Amino acid sequence: MSISKQHDLHKRRFGRNVGVGLLLVSFIVIVFGMTMVKVTGGDISGALQGDRGEQDGG
């Protein structure tokens, strides 16, 4: 038994929910990016290479 028929209202709400979802994902990306830049002092690749160097050196 189907619970309910797909209504135009659901389509409109789907669009709104997708928009909110994308905003939340963008927010996570921004916070992550800001954290990386602040923690590494802006030199993300250098910090990553430093990590590898430490790992290689034991």
Next chain:
Amino acid sequence: MTDLSTNSTLETTQPGEAQFGDYFALLKPRVMTLVVFTALVGLLAAPVPVHPFIGFCAILFIAVGGGASGALNMWWDADIDQVMKRTAKRPIPAGRVEPGEALGLGLALSAFSCVFLGLATNWLAGGLLAFTIFFYVVIYTMWLKRSTPQNIVIGGAAGAFPPMIGWAAATGSVGIEAVLMFCLTFMWTPPHFWALALFMRSDYDDAGVPMLTVTHGRRSTRVHILVYTVLLAALAIGTGFTSIGGPVYLAVAVVLNGLFLKGAWEIFRRDEDASEADNFKTEKAFFKLSLLYLFAHFGAILLEAGLARFGLGGWA
């Protein structure tokens, strides 16, 4: 600043069922373009380099803060927006968004943008953004707009802050260059808006907003446009000899201020009969030129800053 956006694509939506675009329209996207551009110029013209991602975040948060103040403005002004043709299709008067939703969105985004701008750059920039939102919403929208014909003059300060915030985000301070960019937008706003008021004549009358055209008459508004344009031209050309100016900026400023002064003089000389006869052609042309005027001046400041990186910009 002006917002001429209308949202015709959503007219078929049922009342109370807002779409994502309706909430976005609350943020006055067209005004946001000016905010983003001038803030970007302030950020890039500053002598302190900013990490590209931090710079991107700073501009984003300034834009969100500007959008938040737009949402709060629409919440408070829903009654007069309904009366004016230009704004009647905005989400609240059109019934697509509840006033309380706009208030909630505006407050949440205000807090978010100020805190995150402070975290991303520095608290001077975050504080300036908070003050700008307060100035636009409380001082301009709630107080001045409905109480004095000088509403545009004083309220224009809110739209002038973004380059100063961009500069503060980069440097952590407010220098004379930031003040000059502030003054440029501040002095530009009155003639820009009064030209609009001249050809959107019945809107402000109907809404009871004490625009200069309503309280002091249209002749007085034409005089005011000319006086402010003369003052603006002196400021804009004078800026060409400062540290944010240079030969490119000065050339742009001389040409555009010449055209702007010519437009203001023509507006001053015209009477209502002549304006109505050609459907406010001169006033509309002046308004369009005013948009180009501001973008070109800030574009030239940006170009000078870019050339300076190669040892070419400015007077040095």
